[in-house]
Amino acid sequence: MKISTLHEYNFKPAFKSYNKIDKNTGNSISTNFYHDTEVLQKAVDIIEKEFPQGTDILIYAGSNGEEALSVNTLLHNRKKYKIYSLDISKEAVNFANRGIYGIHPLAEDGFLLNDNKEVNKKYLSDIFHKNFNETIKPKNFINVSDFIYSIKFGDIDLYPQRYFAPAKSLKQNIKFANADISNIEKFNNNKKAGAVFFRNAIYQLTKNDLTGVLKYGDRPDLEINKRQVINELIKKIYNKLEVNGIFVLGSHLQEHLYIADNSVPDCETILGDKSRNIRFMTKHPVIETLKKNRHFLPLYASVIEGLSPDNVLKTPLIWQKIK
Numbered sequence: 214m215k216i217s218t219l220h221e222y223n224f225k226p227a228f229k230s231y232n233k234i235d236k237n238t239g240n241s242i243s244t245n246f247y248h249d250t251e252v253l254q255k256a257v258d259i260i261e262k263e264f265p266q267g268t269d270i271l272i273y274a275g276s277n278g279e280e281a282l283s284v285n286t287l288l289h290n291r292k293k294y295k296i297y298s299l300d301i302s303k304e305a306v307n308f309a310n311r312g313i314y315g316i317h318p319l320a321e322d323g324f325l326l327n328d329n330k331e332v333n334k335k336y337l338s339d340i341f342h343k344n345f346n347e348t349i350k351p352k353n354f355i356n357v358s359d360f361i362y363s364i365k366f367g368d369i370d371l372y373p374q375r376y377f378a379p380a381k382s383l384k385q386n387i388k389f390a391n392a393d394i395s396n397i398e399k400f401n402n403n404k405k406a407g408a409v410f411f412r413n414a415i416y417q418l419t420k421n422d423l424t425g426v427l428k429y430g431d432r433p434d435l436e437i438n439k440r441q442v443i444n445e446l447i448k449k450i451y452n453k454l455e456v457n458g459i460f461v462l463g464s465h466l467q468e469h470l471y472i473a474d475n476s477v478p479d480c481e482t483i484l485g486d487k488s489r490n491i492r493f494m495t496k497h498p499v500i501e502t503l504k505k506n507r508h509f510l511p512l513y514a515s516v517i518e519g520l521s522p523d524n525v526l527k528t529p530l531i532w533q534k535i536k
């Protein structure tokens with residue numbers, strides 16, 4: 214992985230439809246509709262091609278439900294597929310079960326409120342509005358003033374949120390539940406699945422909090438053996454998947470650029486921040502593990518989010534279990 218030209222760490226502003234830190238885990242549970250649209254569309258195409266008769270789709274790190282709902286709108290014959298939106302955060306799962314989402318015009322999914330000229334955005338916006346009904350702001354909804362995009366002129370909100378609830382037909386084949394991916398093998402009575410999503414959460418499992426460490430100066434966790442955690446995770450996902458099933462990864466930089474923990478020899482690191490002696494792993498531990506034993510094949514690569522615009526890096530985000 215090319216990291217020597219990394220000179221800027223520029224995550225997009227974090228406003229999402231429900232931008233929150235879980236009180237118990239301290240982890241971000243932020244997400245938005247159609248996050249990494251191309252990856253979701255590609256994943257759906259592969260699932261439909263490989264499992265035309267139907268299968269289970271396990272969306273771990275499902276957060277507040279936006280990812281599962283987005284995937285469901287993309288399926289052509291959703292009755293054949295059962296989607297589980299699973300998250301370790303009870304708060305996020307409660308939000309998903311309440312099922313009312315605020316969309317802010319300036320957020321990443323704010324395009325859903327616009328008259329879109331771009332063909333794919335128009336397509337997504339059309340299917341979103343076919344599958345969601347606009348509703349009034351629910352009582353005790355997260356206050357928009359929590360968000361950086363709360364722009365007011367006096368008392369008037371210049372960019373008001375709008376609220377949407379999924380239609381009954383969109384919720385029918387989705388179950389939202391509290392679950393930890395570490396127990397994936399037992400989920401649903403050991404039944405195998407055609408797809409496992411775990412996007413933008415490996416960094417939480419491996420305590421690879423790049424934003425905290427590089428942006429806010431937090432002390433990195435060097436005790437955790439990241440390779441070991443990733444090995445165990447991928448072994449469990451492999452055992453859970455049907456042959457030809459897919460594993461879908463997230464695109465955030467912290468899923469792909471790992472701060473070297475104490476178990477990584479210096480010769481496998483590159484210096485990132487000299488003053489703090491922060492080193493990065495030169496071998497991508499997730500890809501390294503996925504390639505091992507030729508169990509998985511990369512099917513689709515996409516751009517990693519969080520690098521400077523002149524440093525475009527594509528990494529495989531959809532992997533297929535081939536044997």
Ligand SMILES: C[S@@+](CC[C@H](N)C(=O)[O-])C[C@H]1O[C@@H](n2cnc3c(N)ncnc32)[C@H](O)[C@@H]1O
Pocket residue numbers: 235238240241242243244245248273274275276277280299300301302305392393394395411412413414417418463
């Ligand atoms: C930053 S959000 C990502 C949400 C969404 N997948 C996306 O890419 O936009 C990370 C989510 O992973 C969840 N999570 C972290 N560790 C988990 C685990 N061990 N099992 C299930 N969910 C987990 C967190 O609670 C949080 O909701």
